Amino acid sequence: MAETLFYFFIYPGLLFAGVVGGLLAWFDRKITAQVQFRKGPPLLQPFYDFLKLLLVKETILPAKGAKLTFLIAPVLGLFGATISATFILLPLFGIDIGFEGDVIVIFYLLTIPSLTYIIGALASANPLAAVGASREIKLIISYELTFLLLFAAIILKADMSLKISEIIQIQQAGAPFIGSISGILLLIVGVFCAQAKLGMVPFDIAEAETELAEGSFIEYSGTIYAIVKFTKYIMLFILPALLVGFLMSGFHLEGIGILWAILKILAVVLLFSLIRNTNPRLKIKQAMRFFLIGMNALVIIAIVLIYLGL
Amino acid sequence: MGLKSFCLKKSLWVFHLAGASCNNCDIEILDILTPRYDAERFGIQLVGSPRHADVILVSGSINQRDKPRVLEVYEQAAKPVFVVAFGACGCTGGIFAEGNTFAGPLDKIIPVDAYIPGCPPKPEAMLSGITKLIQKI
Numbered sequence: 001m002a003e004t005l006f007y008f009f010i011y012p013g014l015l016f017a018g019v020v021g022g023l024l025a026w027f028d029r030k031i032t033a034q035v036q037f038r039k040g041p042p043l044l045q046p047f048y049d050f051l052k053l054l055l056v057k058e059t060i061l062p063a064k065g066a067k068l069t070f071l072i073a074p075v076l077g078l079f080g081a082t083i084s085a086t087f088i089l090l091p092l093f094g095i096d097i098g099f100e101g102d103v104i105v106i107f108y109l110l111t112i113p114s115l116t117y118i119i120g121a122l123a124s125a126n127p128l129a130a131v132g133a134s135r136e137i138k139l140i141i142s143y144e145l146t147f148l149l150l151f152a153a154i155i156l157k158a159d160m161s162l163k164i165s166e167i168i169q170i171q172q173a174g175a176p177f178i179g180s181i182s183g184i185l186l187l188i189v190g191v192f193c194a195q196a197k198l199g200m201v202p203f204d205i206a207e208a209e210t211e212l213a214e215g216s217f218i219e220y221s222g223t224i225y226a227i228v229k230f231t232k233y234i235m236l237f238i239l240p241a242l243l244v245g246f247l248m249s250g251f252h253l254e255g256i257g258i259l260w261a262i263l264k265i266l267a268v269v270l271l272f273s274l275i276r277n278t279n280p281r282l283k284i285k286q287a288m289r290f291f292l293i294g295m296n297a298l299v300i301i302a303i304v305l306i307y308l309g310l
Numbered sequence: 311m312g313l314k315s316f317c318l319k320k321s322l323w324v325f326h327l328a329g330a331s332c333n334n335c336d337i338e339i340l341d342i343l344t345p346r347y348d349a350e351r352f353g354i355q356l357v358g359s360p361r362h363a364d365v366i367l368v369s370g371s372i373n374q375r376d377k378p379r380v381l382e383v384y385e386q387a388a389k390p391v392f393v394v395a396f397g398a399c400g401c402t403g404g405i406f407a408e409g410n411t412f413a414g415p416l417d418k419i420i421p422v423d424a425y426i427p428g429c430p431p432k433p434e435a436m437l438s439g440i441t442k443l444i445q446k447i
Contacts, residue, residue, distance in 0.1 A: 048320035213358030221388035
């Protein structure tokens, strides 16, 4: 029992994923600064932000909103992120605790944070948050089908095995999936889906800083906003980790393998940062067309290629 | 120096409130986010909502119509929040101080923690104002 709680709350769940995610958030901001020829923030900047919001700032409740829902939504989002972090990271670190969530469970768990953002935004009774929530709903509708097809393609490629640990074993025994044409197509799709899930720039439609003033999160302040930030840090770690597990043969945590594991995660996050810094924000219509037509077509081509054995 | 004030000093999020400004100050504010001055290395970020703000940066003179809005933003911001009066108009009213719509300098409406004078202030003056604010916290 105590061991299970340790897995969920300390390593590799809540605390570990949050801390690594914070460091990756710094990496993302540093890369952004380097792209713009700036110096960028210090290493611990995401933690300063988090601790400031958690310890110093006052939490304001909206006068006309549903206060309890407004407060509970981010906490539920953090639960969703923590559980999916545990189920993704346990097989990646090679720890076996009996029940491993299969990829279908992980697919559903990864949707929870976005859903709670919508619930929290609608509970805040702010018109800008409502616009943000409606955009987030449209964004979910557009990318979830693509994300599910991506999972289907991975399952097909891994000879119908539903467990992340088996998917990784198949890759470590043979070649990593990314070494084939279908694997490269799936990586492209996966990166864009993760980008939309994280709300990074081409798809930050829901929290558009310039016109909606953070959109869904406009009413959050203090401790409760710190929880939202922490959820975002965890997501920034587990989505690249999931892609690494699916396509780049996971982690091999022995000797030089640790360095490779870190480099794989950093490479995926670097890809996210570069896409985010070189693209403007899409309109919701363009984002829907991009996913429903372009990305779905790519996944279907990849599935056909997998059937042909490429 | 406790952990709380240390974290607050390291991550000041700025909400920019323009009164009846001529927009010159507003354009100059963007200068300290450029590569040459790069305020992000001190953890300074511009945010879009007063709920997230630690510093409210007020530029331009405050006239009768702006006064209730300034009060509203100050009350809606999550405390502790610091107010910085920016530019000659923000600090004293500048050339508009004698005007009949002028509603008094900013420090008569809300408490002000730091003043950055100039028309518009140079980016170096802004960095010096930020340093003074951080020393005060």
